[in-house]
Amino acid sequence: MTTHFTEDHEWIKVDGEEGVIGITVHAAEQLGDVVFVELPEVGKTVEKGDELAVVESVKAASDIFAPVSGEVIAVNSALEAEPAKVNEAPEGEGWFVKLKVKDASELADLMDEAGYKAHIA
Amino acid sequence: MTETLHLTPLHALHLELGAKMTPFAGYDMPLQYEGIMAEHLHTRAHAGLFDVSHMGQARITGDVSALEDLTTIDLSTLKVGEQRYTLLLNKDGGIMDDLMVSRPDEDGIFIVVNAATKTQDFAYMRAHFGDRATLTEYPERALLAIQGPDAVKAVEALNADGAKMIFMQTGHFNLDGIDVIMSRSGYTGEDGYEISVKAEEAADLARKVLADTRVKPIGLGARDSLRLEAGLCLYGHDMDESRSPIEASLIWAVAKSRRERADFPGAQRILKEIAEKPAQKRVGFVMRDRAPAREGAEIVINGDVVGVVTSGGFGPSADKPVGMGYIATEHAAIGTEIEILIRGKARGAEIVKMPIVEHRFYRG
Numbered sequence: 206m207t208t209h210f211t212e213d214h215e216w217i218k219v220d221g222e223e224g225v226i227g228i229t230v231h232a233a234e235q236l237g238d239v240v241f242v243e244l245p246e247v248g249k250t251v252e253k254g255d256e257l258a259v260v261e262s263v264k265a266a267s268d269i270f271a272p273v274s275g276e277v278i279a280v281n282s283a284l285e286a287e288p289a290k291v292n293e294a295p296e297g298e299g300w301f302v303k304l305k306v307k308d309a310s311e312l313a314d315l316m317d318e319a320g321y322k323a324h325i326a
Numbered sequence: 327m328t329e330t331l332h333l334t335p336l337h338a339l340h341l342e343l344g345a346k347m348t349p350f351a352g353y354d355m356p357l358q359y360e361g362i363m364a365e366h367l368h369t370r371a372h373a374g375l376f377d378v379s380h381m382g383q384a385r386i387t388g389d390v391s392a393l394e395d396l397t398t399i400d401l402s403t404l405k406v407g408e409q410r411y412t413l414l415l416n417k418d419g420g421i422m423d424d425l426m427v428s429r430p431d432e433d434g435i436f437i438v439v440n441a442a443t444k445t446q447d448f449a450y451m452r453a454h455f456g457d458r459a460t461l462t463e464y465p466e467r468a469l470l471a472i473q474g475p476d477a478v479k480a481v482e483a484l485n486a487d488g489a490k491m492i493f494m495q496t497g498h499f500n501l502d503g504i505d506v507i508m509s510r511s512g513y514t515g516e517d518g519y520e521i522s523v524k525a526e527e528a529a530d531l532a533r534k535v536l537a538d539t540r541v542k543p544i545g546l547g548a549r550d551s552l553r554l555e556a557g558l559c560l561y562g563h564d565m566d567e568s569r570s571p572i573e574a575s576l577i578w579a580v581a582k583s584r585r586e587r588a589d590f591p592g593a594q595r596i597l598k599e600i601a602e603k604p605a606q607k608r609v610g611f612v613m614r615d616r617a618p619a620r621e622g623a624e625i626v627i628n629g630d631v632v633g634v635v636t637s638g639g640f641g642p643s644a645d646k647p648v649g650m651g652y653i654a655t656e657h658a659a660i661g662t663e664i665e666i667l668i669r670g671k672a673r674g675a676e677i678v679k680m681p682i683v684e685h686r687f688y689r690g
Contacts, residue, residue, distance in 0.1 A: 237358060237361055237362055237363075237547070238361055238362055238363035238364075238640075240616065240618065240640040240647070241616045241617050241618060241640070241647070243617065243669065259669065261617065261618050261640070262362075262640075263362040263363055263366075263547060263551055263639055263640045263642065264357075264362060264547050264550070264639060265620075266618075266620060285616070288616070
């Protein structure tokens with residue numbers, strides 16, 4: 206299982222054909238208290254860079270973009286009742302969407318952890 | 327284009343306290359320290375210290391009734407030691423700003439206007455005053471607010487007389503060696519104080535206040551969510567020059583004597599709106615689910631757009647998304663079921679009485 210990062214602070218953990226997507230600790234800190242997450246419908250297909258979800262903090266709404274193309278196969282519906290999980294464990298229980306990755310070669314455009322750390326430094 | 331941001335006298339203290347800063351009305355201001363939610367709840371449970379030095383402070387001397395010509399206040403009933411809220415109107419009765427007017431002493435009146443509008447306000451006032459009255463700005467003064475149920479204890483520790491004030495009283499006080507103009511008022515719906523202090527003594531005063539462990543520094547983020555729950559307008563959002571005091575549901579800020587005399591700007595329009603009701607008015611709402619409605623979202627009933635959200639967000643004390651907006655008056659009744667379009671999806675909401683979180687002003 207490898208984790209890839211986008212410049213927009215999403216992460217995707219890929220295991221075989223499936224990728225779990227969320228936002229980074231850095232992004233969660235920048236957003237502040239998350240009060241609502243709007244998740245896509247299961248079955249929706251997205252292209253890399255499409256709006257995938259919306260995360261609302263006390264102050265503002267922010268778009269979450271698809272790191273790669275694919276089909277939504279699961280969403281973290283626990284976030285409806287407990288959006289604060291995004292702040293508590295953004296790279297764990299606060300995940301957003303599970304995607305069936307359409308084209309694994311798109312992952313090559315993303316950063317690895319060291320690259321992302323340098324990006325936010 | 328990058329403009330150089332102004333710094334308040336507390337700027338270095340904000341950085342020292344670990345604030346996340348944000349540009350606001352030309353100033354580099356603290357958005358938050360530990361987090362908006364925690365700061366909001368701390369203010370309602372204990373007390374918060376706010377830097378509002380970006381706001382415009384000034385004194386008007388001479389024939390101060392010149393200010394009445396532009397506003398809805400009756401200065402004849404404003405005694406020394408009292409403060410009042412009023413509205414600065416353009417000739418059509420549109421709201422140019424909302425402001426606090428007070429008499430901390432015998433020397434004319436003291437006003438506090440919004441940061442984003444201060445330059446325009448002061449120019450408008452001076453142009454109207456001519457030789458009748460003089461407006462002296464106080465750029466060398468900082469403005470601090472202490473808000474929350476423990477604010478009185480924090481102030482009392484610095485000067486026992488502070489606790490004897492009631493809501494909307496004002497005066498000169500010495501807070502543990504620092505001379506200030508202090509009113510019992512604020513922008514959170516809580517009991518509290520607003521304190522005008524010389525810039526060079528502002529950080530010293532802030533440190534004295536923060537030495538009280540009941541008081542935490544609070545940023546603009548929580549200031550916004552607190553005032554929203556309290557049903558208090560944010561100028562440029564919940565009111566502007568296109569809105570009259572009646573549309574803005576601020577009839578109480580138009581002095582009765584002024585209504586009788588019909589001698590304020592736009593009086594004809596405003597009195598007509600009082601008699602016949604305006605086409606739209608400002609209301610508060612709460613969402614049925616957890617999605618916050620933001621400024622600009624459309625309010626619909628049965629698929630028809632009947633209004634617009636002017637302020638909206640999550641209310642930490644209400645524990646649900648709250649907001650305010652303008653809606654066609656026939657739909658403005660408390661309890662009306664509405665829908666608000668959020669990213670294309672209609673979500674249920676209800677018009678509710680404002681304030682959404684009850685005011686706790688100290689009225690003696």
